[in-house]
Amino acid sequence: MSLAPETFDELREIAARYPQARSGLLPMLHxxxxxxxxxxxxxxxxCADVLGLTPAEVSGVAxxxxxxxxxxxxxxxxxxxxxTLCAVMGGDEIFACLREKLEVGNDETTADGSITLEHIxxxxxxxxxxxxxxxxxxxxxxxxxxxxxxxxxLREGREVVxxxxxxxxxxxxxERVLAGFEDGLVDEGPASGEASQAGLRLAKDNDWKAPEx
Amino acid sequence: MTDTLxxxxxxxxxxxxxWTLSAYAATGGYEALDIALGMAPEDVQTAVKDSxxxxxxxxxxxxxxxxxxxxxxxxxxPKPRYLVVNADESEPGTCKDIPLMMASPHTLVEGVxxxxxxxxAERAFIYVRGEVLHVIRRLQAAVREAYEAxxxxxxxxxxxxxxxxxxxxxxxxxxxxxxxxxxxxxxxRRGQPRLRPPFPAVAGLYASPTVINNAExxxxxxxxxxxxxxxxxxxxxxxxxxVGIFSLSGHVKKPGQYEAPLGITLxxxxxxxxxxxxxxxxxxxxxxxxxxxxxxxxHLDVPLDFEGVAAAGSMLGTRALQIFDDSVCVVRAVLRxxxxxxxxxxxxxxxxxxxxxxxxQVLERLEKGDGKPEDLDxxxxxxxxxxxxxxxxxxxxxxxxxxxxxxxxxxxxLAHLEQGGCPFxxxxxxAWAESK
Numbered sequence: 001m002s003l004a005p006e007t008f009d010e011l012r013e014i015a016a017r018y019p020q021a022r023s024g025l026l027p028m029l030h031x032x033x034x035x036x037x038x039x040x041x042x043x044x045x046x047c048a049d050v051l052g053l054t055p056a057e058v059s060g061v062a063x064x065x066x067x068x069x070x071x072x073x074x075x076x077x078x079x080x081x082x083x084t085l086c087a088v089m090g091g092d093e094i095f096a097c098l099r100e101k102l103e104v105g106n107d108e109t110t111a112d113g114s115i116t117l118e119h120i121x122x123x124x125x126x127x128x129x130x131x132x133x134x135x136x137x138x139x140x141x142x143x144x145x146x147x148x149x150x151x152x153x154l155r156e157g158r159e160v161v162x163x164x165x166x167x168x169x170x171x172x173x174x175e176r177v178l179a180g181f182e183d184g185l186v187d188e189g190p191a192s193g194e195a196s197q198a199g200l201r202l203a204k205d206n207d208w209k210a211p212e213x
Numbered sequence: 214m215t216d217t218l219x220x221x222x223x224x225x226x227x228x229x230x231x232w233t234l235s236a237y238a239a240t241g242g243y244e245a246l247d248i249a250l251g252m253a254p255e256d257v258q259t260a261v262k263d264s265x266x267x268x269x270x271x272x273x274x275x276x277x278x279x280x281x282x283x284x285x286x287x288x289x290x291p292k293p294r295y296l297v298v299n300a301d302e303s304e305p306g307t308c309k310d311i312p313l314m315m316a317s318p319h320t321l322v323e324g325v326x327x328x329x330x331x332x333x334a335e336r337a338f339i340y341v342r343g344e345v346l347h348v349i350r351r352l353q354a355a356v357r358e359a360y361e362a363x364x365x366x367x368x369x370x371x372x373x374x375x376x377x378x379x380x381x382x383x384x385x386x387x388x389x390x391x392x393x394x395x396x397x398x399x400x401x402r403r404g405q406p407r408l409r410p411p412f413p414a415v416a417g418l419y420a421s422p423t424v425i426n427n428a429e430x431x432x433x434x435x436x437x438x439x440x441x442x443x444x445x446x447x448x449x450x451x452x453x454x455x456v457g458i459f460s461l462s463g464h465v466k467k468p469g470q471y472e473a474p475l476g477i478t479l480x481x482x483x484x485x486x487x488x489x490x491x492x493x494x495x496x497x498x499x500x501x502x503x504x505x506x507x508x509x510x511x512h513l514d515v516p517l518d519f520e521g522v523a524a525a526g527s528m529l530g531t532r533a534l535q536i537f538d539d540s541v542c543v544v545r546a547v548l549r550x551x552x553x554x555x556x557x558x559x560x561x562x563x564x565x566x567x568x569x570x571x572x573x574q575v576l577e578r579l580e581k582g583d584g585k586p587e588d589l590d591x592x593x594x595x596x597x598x599x600x601x602x603x604x605x606x607x608x609x610x611x612x613x614x615x616x617x618x619x620x621x622x623x624x625x626x627l628a629h630l631e632q633g634g635c636p637f638x639x640x641x642x643x644a645w646a647e648s649k
Binding site for chain 2 (some may be wrong): 017018019020022023024025026027029030051060061064065066067068079082083084085087088089090092093120121122123124125126127128129130133135136137138141143162164165166174177178179180182183185186187189191192193194195196197198199200201202203206208209210211213
């Protein structure tokens with residue numbers, strides 16, 4: 001099935017943001033994932049058509065980046081950081097618990113299509129280790145128990161809110177934001193978490209400041 | 214004497230709705246832009262150069278000097294100039310740009326506008342890693358608000374200066390934090406590094422003159438313009454001027470972001486963070502992410518500035534201070550980092566692409582206790598064949614944890630062989646180990 005005309009319009013809209021259209025390819029592939037649930041041959045063809053590239057050229061790009069998936073992703077993508085610091089702080093144990101509970105291996109999707117589980121690399125939240133990401137939203141300071149509760153809530157369709165972010169929508173809706181289309185959730189969540197403010201709080205308590213100009 | 218902590222970039226992170234234009238403007242946001250637009254672009258460049266600001270993305274190259282490498286405008290061949298912000302923060306342990314952009318995206322946007330004006334660019338891009346949805350939302354909204362307020366677009370504040378800014382999400386590739394790989398990625402290609410020269414200042418994005426700076430570097434520009442170069446240069450050390458965000462993670466009581474003058478020590482920072490986890494001692498740490506050689510207890514008093522850390526045998530990098538206590542097996546830690554480099558090697562250069570696979574194989578058998586003592590020399594030989602032999606520094610970074618850990622913890626590697634496996638209990642190092 002070819003993509004809908006509206007999707008082609010949006011692909012062209014992305015390409016038009018740049019001095020050279022090809023620069024739009026990464027966000028265009030994010031849009032393909034939001035519409036198709038993965039990078040499909042039809043999505044690759046559509047990007048190639050819009051940019052005047054061959055499907056092989058587009059595939060060559062799509063296969064380079066970890067976030068692009070060629071098999072269907074579940075409603076939610078759950079990423080467990082197992083880079084060294086998070087792994088040591090408990091990320092390995094969390095990942096093992098989730099694998100067992102969800103009965104999937106790395107980068108696999110549960111039988112009911114609700115969750116794709118993946119171990120991920122450092123996601124720049126080391127002061128909140130161990131970190132779990134749901135649809136690329138932060139879930140800080142996780143434990144095996146909290147992570148198991150998290151995936152259960154996701155599977156049951158309960159409302160889930162990120163530690164520093166918005167309420168969870170779906171992986172596809174997240175991909176649409178990455179393609180550059182706002183979803184209106186920007187004002188949810190805090191400016192920062194507790195660890196982000198650790199130095200700031202100490203400075204206030206001690207009346208430490210940068211010197212006056 | 215400057216205070217111990219000096220919140221500048223982090224100062225508004227706890228403010229109510231700090232990410233909005235109204236909150237940012239209420240604390241003097243976008244005042245620096247008016248000051249800059251009242252100056253000649255060259256004078257803004259000079260201010261940044263005189264401030265002593267050095268790249269906050271790891272390499273520490275002087276930002277103003279980098280700007281000065283752009284070739285003079287050539288009327289015969291008027292190529293556009295570009296500013297590209299590297300917000301791909303992916304170096305393991307590094308977690309400063311992401312909270313900055315989540316809490317105060319307008320600090321970065323204002324920095325982009327001033328910096329673009331200084332280098333006479335009419336197009337700018339923020340390349341942010343794709344795996345941070347809420348940060349991307351905040352950046353998108355900040356750019357939209359800045360357009361609506363006339364801080365971006367045509368004839369900014371009536372100055373006659375025009376600037377377009379696009380927020381561009383990446384798609385999961387550590388290598389895109391390398392500036393030339395980032396440019397290829399931003400051009401819609403596989404993110405693979407380019408051979409230099411030509412440097413991006415001469416032939417960068419679309420083969421046009423391009424400046425690429427880290428997000429924290431660019432976010433530092435408004436405060437420098439507003440408070441003056443000497444204000445910034447008056448903090449930190451002589452050659453490592455100003456303040457920077459130090460990110461403490463791991464086995465300290467209060468991990469988090471601590472903004473301080475460059476030159477502070479880890480001993481001081483750990484004290485501020487409440488000490489190492491109860492009942493344990495510091496074992497090893499990274500001064501600037503996993504690509505910087507490990508330090509140990511003996512380096513607690515090394516001044517954390519570019520010169521001090523280099524003199525002690527490592528690199529200041531991104532000030533990503535990952536703290537590991539005595540419950541952690543250094544071989545396990547190093548193997549995991551090495552697996553990361555293997556996964557993230559872009560495949561362009563043979564020593565890195567093949568070498569990181571060999572490193573993982575040897576480390577795996579050592580960790581399992583299946584290796585031989587000669588494997589340690591084999592690892593060092595492999596590192597020797599990777600270091601300095603590729604286009605970019607990814608392969609170099611992969612060797613840092615290995616060579617430094619063998620230097621300081623050779624006996625621990627050998628203990629794995631003697632005991633036929635890892636002598637450590639991984640459960641003892643978890644965040645919840647104490648409570649169980």
